[in-house]
Amino acid sequence: MIQKTDFLVIGSGIAGLSYAVKAAKHGRVTIITKKKIQQSNTALAQGGVAAVFGKQDSFSLHMEDTMKAGDGLCNPDVVKMVVENGPERIRELVDQGARFNKTGKGKFDFALGREGGHSAKRIVYAHDLTGREIEDALVACVRKHDNITILEDHVAVNLVTFSSSVRSGVLVTQYENICCGAYVLNKNTGEVETFHAAVTILATGGASKVYLYTSNPDIATGDGIAMAYRAGASVANLEFVQFHPTCLYHPKAKNFLISEAVRGEGGRLLDVRGRRFMADYTPDRELACRDVVARAIDNELKKTGAESVFLDISHKNTAFIRERFPNIHARCLEYGIDITTDPIPVVPAAHYMCGGVATDLNGKTDVQGLYAVGETACTGLHGANRLASNSLLEALVYAHNAYLDSVKEFSGLQNKVDITLDPWDETNTSDSDEAIVVSHNWDEIRRLMWNYVGIVRSDKRLQRAARRIKTIQDEINEYYWDFKVTSDLVELRNIATVAKLVIRSALMRKESRGLHYNIGYPNRDDKNFLAHTILKKRF
Numbered sequence: 001m002i003q004k005t006d007f008l009v010i011g012s013g014i015a016g017l018s019y020a021v022k023a024a025k026h027g028r029v030t031i032i033t034k035k036k037i038q039q040s041n042t043a044l045a046q047g048g049v050a051a052v053f054g055k056q057d058s059f060s061l062h063m064e065d066t067m068k069a070g071d072g073l074c075n076p077d078v079v080k081m082v083v084e085n086g087p088e089r090i091r092e093l094v095d096q097g098a099r100f101n102k103t104g105k106g107k108f109d110f111a112l113g114r115e116g117g118h119s120a121k122r123i124v125y126a127h128d129l130t131g132r133e134i135e136d137a138l139v140a141c142v143r144k145h146d147n148i149t150i151l152e153d154h155v156a157v158n159l160v161t162f163s164s165s166v167r168s169g170v171l172v173t174q175y176e177n178i179c180c181g182a183y184v185l186n187k188n189t190g191e192v193e194t195f196h197a198a199v200t201i202l203a204t205g206g207a208s209k210v211y212l213y214t215s216n217p218d219i220a221t222g223d224g225i226a227m228a229y230r231a232g233a234s235v236a237n238l239e240f241v242q243f244h245p246t247c248l249y250h251p252k253a254k255n256f257l258i259s260e261a262v263r264g265e266g267g268r269l270l271d272v273r274g275r276r277f278m279a280d281y282t283p284d285r286e287l288a289c290r291d292v293v294a295r296a297i298d299n300e301l302k303k304t305g306a307e308s309v310f311l312d313i314s315h316k317n318t319a320f321i322r323e324r325f326p327n328i329h330a331r332c333l334e335y336g337i338d339i340t341t342d343p344i345p346v347v348p349a350a351h352y353m354c355g356g357v358a359t360d361l362n363g364k365t366d367v368q369g370l371y372a373v374g375e376t377a378c379t380g381l382h383g384a385n386r387l388a389s390n391s392l393l394e395a396l397v398y399a400h401n402a403y404l405d406s407v408k409e410f411s412g413l414q415n416k417v418d419i420t421l422d423p424w425d426e427t428n429t430s431d432s433d434e435a436i437v438v439s440h441n442w443d444e445i446r447r448l449m450w451n452y453v454g455i456v457r458s459d460k461r462l463q464r465a466a467r468r469i470k471t472i473q474d475e476i477n478e479y480y481w482d483f484k485v486t487s488d489l490v491e492l493r494n495i496a497t498v499a500k501l502v503i504r505s506a507l508m509r510k511e512s513r514g515l516h517y518n519i520g521y522p523n524r525d526d527k528n529f530l531a532h533t534i535l536k537k538r539f
């Protein structure tokens with residue numbers, strides 16, 4: 001079945017939804033999302049969105065903080081553009097229905113939080129459920145729109161490039177650089193449908209499920225990065241994976257993050273003996289950037305052999321803790337931890353992918369008709385390390401820019417993709433009876449990435465990981481061509497691709513910078529590596 005739409009939006013987090021609401025004024029929008037609409041990283045974001053509203057704050061301070069975190073690799077034009085457009089995009093969110101904590105009666109009198117790496121109070125938040133508030137507001141907006149079709153339980157398998165005629169889109173000709181939609185697995189029917197669109201927006205979020213321990217939900221398998229790479233788009237800076245220093249450590253807690261804001265509000269990190277240790281590593285102590293804090297915790301864990309360190313906010317007033325962190329308080333209580341009296345056991349976990357599909361200032365990739373927005377993109381904002389709460393901001397600003405640019409190009413692109421697409425080809429495939437192979441490979445990749453491509457790396461570990469991933473990928477490819485696709489297989493193929501790209505990028509950077517730390521090259525080397533790591537598939 002071939003379905004036509006003007007704007008195909010893949011993903012229903014902040015990036016996809018905020019783009020869709022705007023594009024719907026100019027044409028038909030189809031949002032496809034692989035689970036239920038609200039299942040996204042966005043819905044789990046706790047801390048907030050960074051933007052300059054404070055009297056003691058300024059654009060130049062926010063820019064300075066962003067560039068300092070980015071450790072030499074931020075694109076200054078991008079940083080300036082994002083920071084200066086932030087307040088307007090947040091005011092727009094309020095008009096779309098999002099309610100943030102306020103200090104006064106004015107519509108935009110926001111209460112502002114402070115987080116690690118920020119030199120001023122500039123985090124706009126909704127208690128500790130900021131992402132849920134934004135997601136709910138945007139979902140309500142897209143549901144109201146007649147021009148928007150929402151298809152849940154639909155998984156994009158591959159992008160359709162101009163002349164791709166078989167399932168993977170690898171058969172390309174001189175037209176390889178035009179995207180005209182996507183092949184999408186409808187999980188309700190098991191069929192792969194062809195979506196034909198003038199503009200395709202990748203808003204598929206992050207890739208932290210590539211690691212064994214992560215704060216991310218199951219959707220974060222880097223599908224957008226893998227699909228864009230297969231379609232010939234450049235991907236950049238994938239060695240820069242952010243590990244959040246403080247995920248709850250409890251056998252029953254899957255992926256529960258203890259927000260940066262807890263440290264921002266005075267939370268102290270203690271070792272297993274109850275000693276506050278961050279001063280041993282940096283004068284910024286708990287308010288240092290995430291990479292510094294995550295490496296310090298990693299070191300403490302290795303030094304002491306303990307299973308976790310502890311984050312303690314119990315010295316603060318009980319009423320304040322309950323009011324400021326209602327969600328964290330309630331969730332920890334479920335596991336028998338009362339954060340008003342007890343320290344919280346925490347460990348670092350993969351949290352955010354700073355690299356992604358390379359874009360220009362409008363979210364445009366180097367494949368015509370294809371845009372990437374949100375965590376799946378690499379815009380140049382974060383450089384070698386993302387400043388806390390800059391990612392929701394980036395998604396908002398880039399969704400807006402991509403909207404303006406893509407509606408301008410829309411009619412031109414319509415003519416270019418006015419062709420007949422081949423449907424998905426399942427000839428010679430059968431139903432898989434080897435689900436166990438898929439789950440074993442999943443587990444192996446994630447464990448391998450955690451052990452060899454984690455917070456502290458070495459060339460030897462990276463090379464070992466590269467060899468192993470190559471073997472796993474060969475197995476997956478064999479499997480992919482012989483059996484009907486399932487969503488598990490699609491995700492497995494994608495995490496393997498992303499793992500390979502992360503390892504290759506990490507091997508290319510023979511220095512330590514930002515989130516990439518290689519014990520063989522412990523220093524930053526501006527002479528040779530003050531540049532982005534770009535990978536592009538050769539056909």
Ligand SMILES: Cc1cc2nc3c(=O)[nH]c(=O)nc-3n(C[C@H](O)[C@H](O)[C@H](O)COP(=O)(O)OP(=O)(O)OC[C@H]3O[C@@H](n4cnc5c(N)ncnc54)[C@H](O)[C@@H]3O)c2cc1C
Nearest residue numbers: 011012013014015034041042047048156205374375389392
């Ligand atoms: C626990 C947690 C807390 C965070 N806190 C903050 C914070 O306080 N401030 C901040 O700025 N950032 C925070 N972040 C990061 C931030 O939430 C994300 O970077 C941001 O929400 C990403 O938005 P997105 O729209 O790009 O992707 P997501 O919100 O992840 O949405 C991706 C969407 O794409 C869909 N999808 C993926 N692959 C496919 C496919 N193949 N086919 C169809 N659909 C697909 C998914 O189902 C999902 O709907 C946090 C992240 C986590 C996990």
